[in-house]
Amino acid sequence: xxxxxxxxxxxxxxxxxxxxxxxxxxxxxxxxxxxxxxxxxxxxxxxxxxxxxxxxxxxxxxxxxxxxxxxxxxxxxxxxxxxxxxxxxxxxxxxxxxxxxxxxxxxxxxxxxxxxxxxxxxxxxxxxxxxxxxxxxxxxxxxxxxxxxxxxxxxxxxxxxxxxxxxxxxxxxxxxxxxxxxxxxxxxxxxxxxxxxxxxxxxxxxxxxxxxxxxxxxxxxxxxxxxxxxxxxxxxxxxxxxxxxxxxxxxxxxxxxxxxxxxxxxxxxxxxxxxxxxxxxxxxxxxxxxxx
Amino acid sequence: xxxxxxxxxxxxxxxxxxxxxxxxxxxxxxxxxxxxxxxxxxxxxxxxxxxxxxxxxxxxxxxxxxxxxxxxxxxxxxxxxxxxxxxxxxxxxxxxxxxxxxxxxxxxxxxxxxxxxxxxxxxxxxxxxxxxxxxxxxxxxxxxxxxxxxxxxxxxxxxxxxxxxxxxxxxxxxxxxxxxxxxxxxxxxxxxxxxxxxxxxxxxxxxxxxxxxxxxxxxxxxxxxxxxxxxxxxxxxxxxxxxxxxxxxxxxxxxxxxxxxxxxxxxxxxxxxxxxxxxxxxxxxxxxxxxxxxxxxxxxxxxxxxxxxxxxxxxxxxxxxxxxxxxxxxxxxxxxx
Numbered sequence: 001x002x003x004x005x006x007x008x009x010x011x012x013x014x015x016x017x018x019x020x021x022x023x024x025x026x027x028x029x030x031x032x033x034x035x036x037x038x039x040x041x042x043x044x045x046x047x048x049x050x051x052x053x054x055x056x057x058x059x060x061x062x063x064x065x066x067x068x069x070x071x072x073x074x075x076x077x078x079x080x081x082x083x084x085x086x087x088x089x090x091x092x093x094x095x096x097x098x099x100x101x102x103x104x105x106x107x108x109x110x111x112x113x114x115x116x117x118x119x120x121x122x123x124x125x126x127x128x129x130x131x132x133x134x135x136x137x138x139x140x141x142x143x144x145x146x147x148x149x150x151x152x153x154x155x156x157x158x159x160x161x162x163x164x165x166x167x168x169x170x171x172x173x174x175x176x177x178x179x180x181x182x183x184x185x186x187x188x189x190x191x192x193x194x195x196x197x198x199x200x201x202x203x204x205x206x207x208x209x210x211x212x213x214x215x216x217x218x219x220x221x222x223x224x225x226x227x228x229x230x231x232x233x234x235x236x237x238x239x240x241x242x243x244x245x246x247x248x249x250x251x252x253x254x255x256x257x258x259x260x261x262x263x264x265x266x267x268x269x270x271x272x273x274x275x276x277x278x279x280x281x282x283x284x285x286x287x288x289x290x291x292x
Numbered sequence: 293x294x295x296x297x298x299x300x301x302x303x304x305x306x307x308x309x310x311x312x313x314x315x316x317x318x319x320x321x322x323x324x325x326x327x328x329x330x331x332x333x334x335x336x337x338x339x340x341x342x343x344x345x346x347x348x349x350x351x352x353x354x355x356x357x358x359x360x361x362x363x364x365x366x367x368x369x370x371x372x373x374x375x376x377x378x379x380x381x382x383x384x385x386x387x388x389x390x391x392x393x394x395x396x397x398x399x400x401x402x403x404x405x406x407x408x409x410x411x412x413x414x415x416x417x418x419x420x421x422x423x424x425x426x427x428x429x430x431x432x433x434x435x436x437x438x439x440x441x442x443x444x445x446x447x448x449x450x451x452x453x454x455x456x457x458x459x460x461x462x463x464x465x466x467x468x469x470x471x472x473x474x475x476x477x478x479x480x481x482x483x484x485x486x487x488x489x490x491x492x493x494x495x496x497x498x499x500x501x502x503x504x505x506x507x508x509x510x511x512x513x514x515x516x517x518x519x520x521x522x523x524x525x526x527x528x529x530x531x532x533x534x535x536x537x538x539x540x541x542x543x544x545x546x547x548x549x550x551x552x553x554x555x556x557x558x559x560x561x562x563x564x565x566x567x568x569x570x571x572x573x574x575x576x577x578x579x580x581x582x583x584x585x586x587x588x589x590x591x592x593x594x595x596x597x598x599x600x601x602x603x604x605x606x607x608x609x610x611x612x613x614x615x616x617x618x619x620x621x622x623x624x625x626x627x628x629x
Contacts, residue, residue: 035420037368037427082603092366093606095423096562099368099555100602107595217551221431224424265435269428276421277413 007250013139014208015246016146020201021216021223022230022238023149024194029232030170031190032083034094038101039198040220042078044213045105046071046199047206048113051120060123064203068196075195079188087187109213120206142204149200150239157235166190218265222249225268229275231285241283245271324570325480332472340468341540342580347472347479348536350576353560354486354569355529361567362490363522364502369410369426370557372433373527375549377403377534379437382452382544383445392457392539396478399535400528407527411520430554437546451545454538475536482529486569489525498522559598563605565614574613 021039028036036042050067054060078101086097124141157163168176169186177183201223202216209215222245230241245268252267275282328347332340352374360366380399384390390398410429438449446452456467465473489495497518500508509515538544556579563578564571578601586597609615 029420033420035424037423085607089606089610091420091423092360092562092566093610095366095368095420096558096602096606099558100599100606102599103555103595103602104599107593107597107599111593111596217431221428224428228421228424265428266432269425269432272428273413273425276425280421 003254004251007254008247009135010139011247011250012243013135013142013246014249015226015243016139016142017201017205017208017219017242018222018226018245019146019239019242020149020197020204021219022226022242023153023235024198024201025223025227026230026232026235026238027190027194027197029227030235031166031187031194032087032094034091034098035224035232036194037095037098037220038105039194039223040216041102041105041109042071042075042195043198043202043219044216045109046074046195047120047202047211047215048109048213050199050203051118051206051211052113054121060121064123067199067203071195071199072192075192076188078195079191083191084184084188106213113213115213118211120203120211122207138207145200145204146239146242149197150236153235162189218268221265221268222246225271225275227282228272229282231282234282234284237282237284321570328476329473332469337466337468340466340472344468344472344475344540345537346573346576346580347475348533348540349557349560349580350573351479351482351533351536352530352557353564353575353579354483354572355526355533356557356561357564357567357569357572358486358490358498358529359522359526360561361569362495362502363498363519365422365519365522366558367426367523367526368423368551368554368558369429369433370526370530371549371551371554372426372429373403373407373530374534374537374553374557375433375437375544375546376406376527377531378538378544378549379446379452379534380531381535382454382538385454385539386452387445393474396532396535400532403531403534404524404528406531408520408524410527411523415516415519427551427554430551434546434550437549447545449546451543451548454542454544456542457539471540475540478532478536482532483569486529490569494518494521559602562602563612565612565617568612568614568617570617571613 021043024039024043025036028034028039046067049070050063053063053066058066082097082101083094086094122138122141124137157167165176165181166186166189168179169181169183170190173183176186201219205219206215209219223242226241226245227238228241229245230237230239232238248271249264249267253264328343332343335343352370355373356367356370377399380402381392381395384395384398385392413425437446439446456471460470490498497508497513500511500513501515501518505515541548560572560575560579562575564573564575582598582601583594586594589597605612611618
């Protein structure tokens, strides 16, 4: 039983990261109806920026805030320069654009910071949390930050004018434009926020998986799995999906014989396919209605 | 009835290409074929090897092109099918001592089955969802190949070494050159078959699905069957390419078939022009030679150069090499007048 509780808690902790990634994926999906395959690389790049800032002597939280601001600006810049012109292009062109971005960021990060594995500090420390043996302080911190982020986003979308405008622009762009919302900037804002959220995910997971240009590969797939499980149209769903995927991953690794560590990615794949086949809209997503 | 309905204006994933625009004319094809036949006589073995790889990747890009350009579904997971084909060939050659040429149709069939089965769940997916599922497949494949369970057959992380075949009937050719002509024969055969496939009833069904799924099903096209069939055919051809690749490289290992390969093949298709079959070879040349040139400029830069070029392609020539070819054709026609 202790093993079980242990694994569930550890699953919730890694799930927090998947939840952040999924949240970032959903933010962009909401804004432009495309999956951002470069999301993981963008998060990795942000994490490297924060690492570099810390190398230059900026304290952790200073680097954290600065990185968020830079990522936000970077996300908007990417949208304005690269993806705004592609807004009306076929899906295929957009996918190609994301893949190109993926390749560029991965390669540039490798060029600047090379492929050696780097230690990344944790602001919470790695001692056991509140004296319990179950989770470490860092894991508890990860969960805390994710929940805080979700609450902030909820407040933003539910109670601020600009959050309302973003929701309007995402669900009914034409009508939103008619009532005077600048939908084009709402999309850019979505990109900025998604990039910043991705940066948080990257900075939280870097102490666990260590910092290197390919660190987000697996995390991104899990983020996708979480987003699909929760429903690509629902931020809350994405977060719940993230936690569920984290728990599921850990339990499957512990209890299904032969899974262990080496089958982790195939589990995510299986999860994605099963969810898409059984419930394509995900647990919390809106079903897609097609008009003929 | 809620006042606000979610309306998904389903844009086709790929822009429509009329079937006549999918191939080269007979004359041009023969010139290209003659060039491909004669070229190896004048170059070194290493370049012959690279040309072989050009044909092999060309085949894999062609397969993706049939899927995407033909039926409008895309796949970021072609590396998985390629890997299955390569491993099928390698295992049959090494463990069953089978003739290399015989392993290829088997690799093709195995991959056809694999693609057809993967196409079943993929049926319910379209657009980004399909890209996502296949992306996950490509990421998961190297790990599946490393599994301890299959290790006896696959050689685990170390992979398998494949022996390169000699030229048969005592032909006075180097191994590389024989393999090149062998690959060329298979490529030409599959190319002709693909052109005919796209011109057939099934090909038109694919294109109808690509352009408008609902209209296609209203016309009596069995959408589910043809979509999975497209996946199967595409995977089958990729499998043959994978088998050839294993023989040419003389080695299979899980890390040779990562998402990078899948991305390369995808790029090859976009650069060559989606739905334009001869573009596959152009795209394949792009994915083989551009990284080499980029490495020449600066080590580790190939990804960035790749990405930047890809952005240039989608911004400047969205239809890839096909667009260039059409412009060139126009110029030639003008000169003739």
